Amino acid sequence: MNAQHKLGSGFGHDTTADDVLTGIDLTGKLAIVTGGYSGLGLETTKALAKAGAHVVVPARRPEVAREAVGELAEVDELDLGDLDSVQAFADRFLASGRSIDILIDNAAIMACPETRVGPGWEAQFATNHLGHFALVNRLWPALTANGGGRVVSVSSTGHRRSDIRWDDLEFRLGYEKWQAYGQAKTANVLFAVQLDALGKDSGVRAYALHPGGILTPLQRHLPKQEMVDLGWIDADGNLLSPHFKTPEQGAATQVWAATSPRLDEVGGVFLEDCDVAEVSTDDAPGVRPYAIDPTSAERLWTVSAQLTGVNAFG
Incomplete structure (x- = not known):
């Protein structure tokens, strides 16, 4: 049965993170939000904390993060x-003996100049996908400890820019920043598809999503003129696109994915505007078929496990 169809959630484009948490009490729940100190991540942290959750923010710049999130x-x-x-973060967390109810893979980089990390991996694929893949697998004992948590993989409509480049994952044959971003965002979706398939018997459900277009620090690598040419802003930096969201609206879908009772029996799906998205092969909203293909999802999992040396199911 194909679950990739709208549920009729009652929410939409203009819904905020606080809206979707109305009536939901997260007291006693623990949530991890990567990059939860900037842009959508910060709004997600604020909303979850306001609803009573204890939020852990793993950050590449912890001092900046502490200043941003305060108490x-x-x-x-x-x-x-x-x-x-x-591994060091996961080891520290597991040593605390706590369980995880919500893990939101929110941190990302976008359209950066060609950058290599680790053993020479392309940075967008490595940071947006492989790092989160390793994190979730290493935290698996905590995700299953209390009957199972939810894993939310923040993707993007940018997944439409590229399927997985199986013959050149690392862009050794020539780098194009938007295609590299697209591949990483497709990987985020496929990761959720396979994680849900592997984890649902342990009570862990996984989701991927497009948060919407939002101006945040994610655009830090984009020249202003490029954003003007894309029609996002005018020459003075004012927002032009009527489709863009505020950060509070942009955080809504990932918070909905993490907490909505409507998703208790549904997993491995792609979400947008606080609902399950439809499959789309044209310019209409929705998810591309290749990004939710279970065969590709299983293949990417195998490749990712080989690259990172980490696999909770190996």
Whole structure:
């Protein structure tokens, strides 16, 4: 049965993170939000904390994070582009003996100049996908400890820019920043598809999503003129696109994915505007078929496990 169809959630484009948490009490729940100190991540941290959750924010810049979140969240150090850092954070967390109810893979980089991390991996694929892949697998004991948690993989409509480049994952044959971003965002979706398939018997459900277009620090690598040419802003930096959201609206879908009772029996799906998205092969909203293909999802999991040396199901 194909679950990739709208549920009729009652929410939409303009819904905020606080809206979707109306009537939901997260007291006693623990949530981890990577990059939860900037942009959508910060709004997600604020909303979850306001609803009573204890939020842990792993950050590449912990001092900046502590200044941003104040008393809202617990901050620890994590560089997703460094697998030793991922392991160190996971080891520290597991040593605390706590369980995880919500893990939101929110941190990302977008359209950066060609950058290599680790053993020479392309940075967007490594940071946005492989780092989170290793993190979730290393934290698996905590995700299953209390009957199972939810894992939310923040993707993007950018997944439409590229399927997985199986013959050149690392862009050794020529780098194009938007295609590299697209591949990483497709990987985020496929990761959720396979994680849900592997984890649902342990009570862990996984989701991927497009948060919407939002101007945040994610655009830090984009020249202003490029954003003007894309029609996002005018020459004075004012927002032009009527489709863009505020950060509070942009955080809504990932918070909905993490908490909505409507998703209790549904997993491995792609979400947008606080609902399950439809499959789309044209310019209409929705998810591309290749991004939710279970065969590709299983293949990417195998490749990712080989690259990172981490697999909770191996």
